[in-house]
Amino acid sequence: MAFKTFVFRLLSLYTIILAGSTLSLAQSSQWFHLDAKTDSVWGISTDRTYRELLNNRKPTPVIVAVIDGGIDSTHEDLKRILWTNPKEIPGNGIDDDKNGYVDDVHGWNFIGGKDGRNVQYETAEVTRQYVRLRSQYEGKKRSQLKPAQQKEYDLFVKYKKDVEKKRAEYQEQYQSYSSFSNQLVTIISGLKNALGVSKLDTATLRNPATDNDFVKKAAAALYEMTAAQGFAQAEDIQDELTRGLEDLKAKAEYAYNPDYESRSIVGDNPDDLTQTNYGNPDITGPDPLHGTHVAGIIAADRTNNLGVLGVADQVKIMGVRAVPDGDERDKDVANAIRYAVNNGAQIINMSFGKDVSPQRKAVDDAMRYALSKGVLLIHAAGNDNKLLDTTASFPADRFMDGSAIPNLITVGAVTAKNDEHLVASFSNYGRKTVDVFAPGMSIYSTTPKNGYDNLSGTSMAAPVVTGIAAVLKSYFPKLTYADLKRIIEKSAVVQNRKVLRPESDELVNFTDLSKTGAIVNLYEAVKLAQAEEAASAEKKG
Numbered sequence: 001m002a003f004k005t006f007v008f009r010l011l012s013l014y015t016i017i018l019a020g021s022t023l024s025l026a027q028s029s030q031w032f033h034l035d036a037k038t039d040s041v042w043g044i045s046t047d048r049t050y051r052e053l054l055n056n057r058k059p060t061p062v063i064v065a066v067i068d069g070g071i072d073s074t075h076e077d078l079k080r081i082l083w084t085n086p087k088e089i090p091g092n093g094i095d096d097d098k099n100g101y102v103d104d105v106h107g108w109n110f111i112g113g114k115d116g117r118n119v120q121y122e123t124a125e126v127t128r129q130y131v132r133l134r135s136q137y138e139g140k141k142r143s144q145l146k147p148a149q150q151k152e153y154d155l156f157v158k159y160k161k162d163v164e165k166k167r168a169e170y171q172e173q174y175q176s177y178s179s180f181s182n183q184l185v186t187i188i189s190g191l192k193n194a195l196g197v198s199k200l201d202t203a204t205l206r207n208p209a210t211d212n213d214f215v216k217k218a219a220a221a222l223y224e225m226t227a228a229q230g231f232a233q234a235e236d237i238q239d240e241l242t243r244g245l246e247d248l249k250a251k252a253e254y255a256y257n258p259d260y261e262s263r264s265i266v267g268d269n270p271d272d273l274t275q276t277n278y279g280n281p282d283i284t285g286p287d288p289l290h291g292t293h294v295a296g297i298i299a300a301d302r303t304n305n306l307g308v309l310g311v312a313d314q315v316k317i318m319g320v321r322a323v324p325d326g327d328e329r330d331k332d333v334a335n336a337i338r339y340a341v342n343n344g345a346q347i348i349n350m351s352f353g354k355d356v357s358p359q360r361k362a363v364d365d366a367m368r369y370a371l372s373k374g375v376l377l378i379h380a381a382g383n384d385n386k387l388l389d390t391t392a393s394f395p396a397d398r399f400m401d402g403s404a405i406p407n408l409i410t411v412g413a414v415t416a417k418n419d420e421h422l423v424a425s426f427s428n429y430g431r432k433t434v435d436v437f438a439p440g441m442s443i444y445s446t447t448p449k450n451g452y453d454n455l456s457g458t459s460m461a462a463p464v465v466t467g468i469a470a471v472l473k474s475y476f477p478k479l480t481y482a483d484l485k486r487i488i489e490k491s492a493v494v495q496n497r498k499v500l501r502p503e504s505d506e507l508v509n510f511t512d513l514s515k516t517g518a519i520v521n522l523y524e525a526v527k528l529a530q531a532e533e534a535a536s537a538e539k540k541g
Helices: 003-020 046-052 125-137 147-195 202-206 213-228 235-255 289-299 330-342 360-372 458-475 481-491 522-540
Strands: 062-068 107-109 315-321 347-350 376-380 408-414 436-439 443-447 451-455 498-500 507-509
Touching: 046 522, 062 289, 062 330, 062 458, 107 330, 125 147, 147 213, 147 235, 202 213, 213 235, 289 315, 289 443, 289 451, 289 458, 315 330, 315 458, 330 347, 330 360, 347 458, 376 458, 376 481, 408 458, 408 481, 436 458, 443 458, 458 481, 458 522, 481 522
Parallel strands: 062 315, 062 347, 107 315, 347 376, 376 408, 408 436
Antiparallel strands: 443 451, 498 507
């Protein structure tokens, strides 16, 4: 391709990706640990907290369960902080502690088979409901049905329409991004050749060593794209696109494909909610990227001088695999919550969600069980830039009877930008449904095979809050789940400012986007816990 031609393509594609891409962004530092006053970004002041408030206190270990798609149990920054079942003998094929789960040394996998195989891809819940009704209503007319069947028939028509629409959309997006990805490879390769370099970092792109005007224009455009997204080099854009393409392909080929089926791997009856002892002890699974990243945000080893630092320094991470690439099943979520509670978890991170929940009561009952045992649940709000006050999303912020869930915190995501772009464009929000916001854009954390990378999402914001809760519980062990939730919310820093509503050009007050109108802060949370502790001691004395 002529160099001039791909320059023009680059400039047009640059506009497209900035305007329409919802792929995660990246930057190389753990900005979420920084302090708003000294660093001008809305981090949670982690380092300042340890340095100024916690240096003379002794922590106690806290068990945090991560219900997710899997955790790389061999990661250099995670292996020391993994929970180990003290009553289980590894690999002997015996349920030593008689909890119903054989060899559950570091947790349990509810989406695996007893033969060791694992579910990676799953259908969306709406697809499963469409398939469930298809054999009964396909080819029939509403007028032919009895009144009692017509309501279910209407659901079938809706589900079918939703599935077909979604599959077509993701297929189209995949083709579009594939085309862009291929063109970007050509652009990057051409620039490397023109500049005689092996990589295109931002320094090279900002000041290209050339007198060729077209090369300068191409470098400038690519620099703007790279720097605006917070990448260190242009090649990182390609890596991010590759991940995005994999996700789009999975949605088109599996999530919204009514002919795809993977549950036979597990070997259970997914409709039998009384079944609990299915699965296997593999907490890693075939693709542990998401869960590994989440675990690292919460508690990556702060003592080994490797990689990254988690928020909490005295945590044992329990891996509970229940979230495939696709929609998690209510049965698995309910059993995962109960497993975590029964095995000592004090805090549970739940970075997942969906918009249809046919077995919602099972999840409600499990969350009530966690409540009865004093366990705090922290849930990601979701990445659909939707107002949750008027949109169905599950697990919901309330029980089916409409009552509030006292032990649940729902978390939206903010960026590192201290301006109108503060709220992440993908984040769900809601003055009645979202409790707080936390850093969730370009979060640098652990990835499989001793890797480290940046991911974005409310899935990353939730573990930031989980980390704060773990620090509080660790250094102030007498705090109850209600205390943890109250302190986190009360200490969050209110943002009385105008920001862009997610995926909108409309400026709104940040306080209208959540119950607290605030961003969590570890320093303020610990300071409040200390003040309450001192007040309580003075009152008793």
